[in-house]
Amino acid sequence: MKRYLLAYAVVFFLSLFVGRFTFSPLDMGEIEKTILLDVRLPRIVAASLLGASLSLAGLSFQNLFKNHLAGPNLLGVTSGAAFGAVLAILIFTFNPYLVQGLSFLFGLVAVLIAWKLSRLVGSGTVGLILAGIAVSAFFSALVGMAKYLADPYDKLPTIVFWLLGSFAGIRWTDIRFFSVPLVVSILGIILLRWPLNILSLGDEEAKGLGLNVPFYRRLIIGLAALGVSASTAIAGMISWVGLVSPHIARLLVGHDNRALVPASALVGASLLLICDDLARTLTPAELPLGVVTSLVGAPILVAILARRRYHVAR
Amino acid sequence: MRKALGLLVVFILVFGVVASGCINGSENASMGISTAPSSQTSSISAQSSGVVLTLVGPNGEKKELTLDDLKKLPQTEGKGGLKTKTGTIKNVGTYRGVSLEELVKLVNGLSGDYHYVITAADGYSVSVDYDFLQGNGIDTMDENGNSVSGNVMPILAYEFNGGPIEFELDGEVYPLELALVSEKGYVTPGNFWVKAVVKIEVVKASTGSSSGAQTTGYVTVQDFRNRTVKVKQPVERIVSLYGLATQMVYLLGDGQKVLGSTPLAMNDGFIQLIDPEVKNRMVFVGSPKSANIETVKELNPDVVFTAAWGDERLNEGIETLGIPVIALDLETVDNYLKSLEIMGKVLGKEERAKEAVEYYRNALKVVTEGTASLSEGGRPRVLLVMYSMKSKAFKVPGQDYFQNRLIEMAGGISVSKELPGGWNVVNVEQIASWDPDIIIVVSYSLQYPSTKVKEDIMNDPAWQGIRAVKEGKIYAMPNDGESWDYPAPKWILGLYWTAKVLHPELFSDLDIEKEANDLYERFYGLSIEDVTIVGDMP
Numbered sequence: 001m002k003r004y005l006l007a008y009a010v011v012f013f014l015s016l017f018v019g020r021f022t023f024s025p026l027d028m029g030e031i032e033k034t035i036l037l038d039v040r041l042p043r044i045v046a047a048s049l050l051g052a053s054l055s056l057a058g059l060s061f062q063n064l065f066k067n068h069l070a071g072p073n074l075l076g077v078t079s080g081a082a083f084g085a086v087l088a089i090l091i092f093t094f095n096p097y098l099v100q101g102l103s104f105l106f107g108l109v110a111v112l113i114a115w116k117l118s119r120l121v122g123s124g125t126v127g128l129i130l131a132g133i134a135v136s137a138f139f140s141a142l143v144g145m146a147k148y149l150a151d152p153y154d155k156l157p158t159i160v161f162w163l164l165g166s167f168a169g170i171r172w173t174d175i176r177f178f179s180v181p182l183v184v185s186i187l188g189i190i191l192l193r194w195p196l197n198i199l200s201l202g203d204e205e206a207k208g209l210g211l212n213v214p215f216y217r218r219l220i221i222g223l224a225a226l227g228v229s230a231s232t233a234i235a236g237m238i239s240w241v242g243l244v245s246p247h248i249a250r251l252l253v254g255h256d257n258r259a260l261v262p263a264s265a266l267v268g269a270s271l272l273l274i275c276d277d278l279a280r281t282l283t284p285a286e287l288p289l290g291v292v293t294s295l296v297g298a299p300i301l302v303a304i305l306a307r308r309r310y311h312v313a314r
Numbered sequence: 315m316r317k318a319l320g321l322l323v324v325f326i327l328v329f330g331v332v333a334s335g336c337i338n339g340s341e342n343a344s345m346g347i348s349t350a351p352s353s354q355t356s357s358i359s360a361q362s363s364g365v366v367l368t369l370v371g372p373n374g375e376k377k378e379l380t381l382d383d384l385k386k387l388p389q390t391e392g393k394g395g396l397k398t399k400t401g402t403i404k405n406v407g408t409y410r411g412v413s414l415e416e417l418v419k420l421v422n423g424l425s426g427d428y429h430y431v432i433t434a435a436d437g438y439s440v441s442v443d444y445d446f447l448q449g450n451g452i453d454t455m456d457e458n459g460n461s462v463s464g465n466v467m468p469i470l471a472y473e474f475n476g477g478p479i480e481f482e483l484d485g486e487v488y489p490l491e492l493a494l495v496s497e498k499g500y501v502t503p504g505n506f507w508v509k510a511v512v513k514i515e516v517v518k519a520s521t522g523s524s525s526g527a528q529t530t531g532y533v534t535v536q537d538f539r540n541r542t543v544k545v546k547q548p549v550e551r552i553v554s555l556y557g558l559a560t561q562m563v564y565l566l567g568d569g570q571k572v573l574g575s576t577p578l579a580m581n582d583g584f585i586q587l588i589d590p591e592v593k594n595r596m597v598f599v600g601s602p603k604s605a606n607i608e609t610v611k612e613l614n615p616d617v618v619f620t621a622a623w624g625d626e627r628l629n630e631g632i633e634t635l636g637i638p639v640i641a642l643d644l645e646t647v648d649n650y651l652k653s654l655e656i657m658g659k660v661l662g663k664e665e666r667a668k669e670a671v672e673y674y675r676n677a678l679k680v681v682t683e684g685t686a687s688l689s690e691g692g693r694p695r696v697l698l699v700m701y702s703m704k705s706k707a708f709k710v711p712g713q714d715y716f717q718n719r720l721i722e723m724a725g726g727i728s729v730s731k732e733l734p735g736g737w738n739v740v741n742v743e744q745i746a747s748w749d750p751d752i753i754i755v756v757s758y759s760l761q762y763p764s765t766k767v768k769e770d771i772m773n774d775p776a777w778q779g780i781r782a783v784k785e786g787k788i789y790a791m792p793n794d795g796e797s798w799d800y801p802a803p804k805w806i807l808g809l810y811w812t813a814k815v816l817h818p819e820l821f822s823d824l825d826i827e828k829e830a831n832d833l834y835e836r837f838y839g840l841s842i843e844d845v846t847i848v849g850d851m852p
Binding site: 017019020021022028030031032035038039040096099149150152157158161162166168169170172174234280284285306 | 575577581598602702704706707708709710711712729733734737738739740741742743744747774775776778779780
């Protein structure tokens with residue numbers, strides 16, 4: 001684990017010194033200091049927190065639903081949060097705090113609806129997944145509708161920009177509030193890594209081992225939803241990281257959640273940080289984050305898969 | 315279950331066939347006269363004894379002529395051909411007929427005081443003046459379509475390459491065509507070649523009308539798809555899929571006729587000021603790329619305006635319903651003015667469009683002449699930023715966008731002009747590394763105006779190190795409900811404003827508020843007191 005922590009620390013440190021505005025760290029004036037401390041540092045912290053949180057949410061869902069294709073949006077959290085933001089943009093126009101607030105709120109509401117609906121559909125994880133898919137589709141449709149109706153010169157670009165996901169313009173004020181749910185979510189899931197191990201065996205087995213399955217399941221879903229809602233509220237929809245980071249971590253440390261959970265957090269944080277570094281430095285204009293995460297994440301996954309096969313074959 | 319599915323598929327297929335049949339049917343029905351005069355020797359005896367042409371004199375005197383009557387008049391024979399708007403040259407050959415001059419003499423109509431309205435069997439008409447009758451002021455071309463100088467004679471032809479001319483329309487045959495002929499066989503623009511002429515009317519020239527050919531009944535324009543589009547006059551109902559075009563219709567004073575448009579126009583604060591009913595009247599019909607054809611048809615417009623970048627399949631869909639579609643491009647200065655002329659013609663507001671074009675050209679001249687002498691070093695590096703509505707993230711215009719042209723014309727260098735496409739998100743680091751001399755802030759919402767964005771930037775510690783902010787050279791672009799930086803009619807005020815912001819010493823006697831007042835008064839009948847302008851005034 002120390003190895004991965006060190007790797008993350010290196011990424012973190014290097015990120016501080018890459019950017020469009022180049023300067024020597026040894027000779028810093030007023031503007032250089034501002035850029036380092038007020039522009040880059042909050043952005044790096046935000047990317048790390050979001051990466052860790054999304055990755056843990058993905059990992060939790062993959063364990064709970066015994067489905068390796070599960071990502072943070074499985075229960076409609078991201079779609080709900082996106083709709084909340086779009087709603088705020090359409091109605092309240094220019095109030096970034098309201099946009100973030102409503103986004104956070106709707107992310108949680110979406111999960112709540114999915115949870116309640118699953119009771120109608122029938123108990124069990126499959127019911128919950130189906131309810132989540134339905135909620136996700138519903139909110140995505142509402143977002144699509146809002147995009148169709150939005151003013152093409154004024155609101156539509158905002159919505160599109162918001163949905164694509166970006167860390168542009170993140171400052172301390174933006175993460176001051178949302179760092180609380182993010183940290184709660186990350187620490188909570190790390191602390192629950194032992195029950196997560198048991199839950200991944202399946203409901204029957206977990207019950208047999210004396211675990212209060214409904215309680216822990218609810219708790220973990222709640223924590224994951226908290227993190228994903230906060231992430232989406234800060235940076236919009238970020239794809240791929242939450243799905244792929246747990247897989248990368250699994251290939252590195254194996255399936256035991258006691259090691260896998262912290263490793264996933266570190267992998268997610270590093271991956272999103274690298275992607276954001278690329279998004280903000282490659283061209284004068286910021287690249288859409290979602291594009292970079294997919295472009296970077298996919299080859300990494302394949303590379304690690306190939307390496308593992310090599311080890312196994314030997 | 316499988317059976318039901320099969321039935322459904324069959325039903326959909328049948329429905330599709332029927333629906334497409336309907337569309338084709340209406341297309342055929344809207345076809346007018348066949349396009350080429352035929353030189354077949356088939357008989358047109360039915361017409362040779364009947365009346366083929368009605369002449370109406372200046373005092374209402376009427377004269378009806380049969381084909382035989384025409385043949386007794388002095389004959390003119392010559393070669394000619396026409397060039398269509400799309401550039402094809404066709405119907406080149408020898409025409410025989412009677413000159414227009416001879417014809418109007420019959421009703422004592424040959425004078426410079428008169429105009430001549432030539433009407434075709436389908437109601438299409440062209441009005442020409444005395445000069446035209448003499449063959450003056452008509453573009454002539456050689457057989458390859460290259461301009462050459464030469465003289466042509468307008469005649470009413472009934473013979474083409476030795477055979478009779480015949481146009482079929484609704485079962486009737488019409489034997490006359492307006493042809494422009496000469497010994498050398500010059501090619502002339504196709505819009506004068508009126509087919510199936512049935513009437514020539516001599517009318518007193520109305521004062522102030524333009525010279526050359528002017529059309530009534532229908533107008534024909536060439537749009538930005540290079541299509542020749544015929545629009546029936548007068549235009550009373552308009553659908554505009556292109557928000558910028560809607561704003562231009564208002565500039566020409568016909569805004570109340572727009573029944574369907576896009577949110578850009580419907581939420582435009584300035585339009586709401588001059589047309590408070592806009593939100594109740596206008597229906598959201600979609601965009602140039604995705605409009606609802608049925609909604610468009612339901613509004614029953616006389617014309618649809620769209621953007622040159624729109625979806626051509628959509629345009630064709632609307633055209634099959636018999637509604638003319640005109641594609642405009644309002645996103646460069648030249649095309650903006652060209653579009654203004656096209657729109658003026660379509661709306662029957664040629665005079666007003668001409669006045670507007672002149673107004674824009676004069677303003678352009680004032681600014682570009684002022685900045686022409688600037689050396690490269692005298693042109694400040696300018697960054698135009700728009701708030702993205704995501705906290706502290708800003709967008710800047712890429713190479714395709716009009717704002718860069720505006721800054722260049724005003725004597726500045728846009729630092730973001732190399733970026734791709736339209737709006738690009740940039741971070742403050744990039745702005746620090748550009749370190750522009752001047753920053754211009756725009757906002758398209760009055761709920762969060764450019765002045766507020768400017769304030770945010772000035773209060774953000776991260777921007778403090780940037781020179782333009784330190785030196786206070788950051789300016790909020792005015793917005794009167796329409797921001798002045800994009801190609802809405804007010805861009806010309808934006809140009810004045812930018813020029814004055816960049817070069818206060820060159821434009822010290824330019825009073826932006828006075829210019830704005832002038833524009834409001836001239837085109838909207840408002841004074842500056844009626845309009846709320848939010849932004850910095852240099």
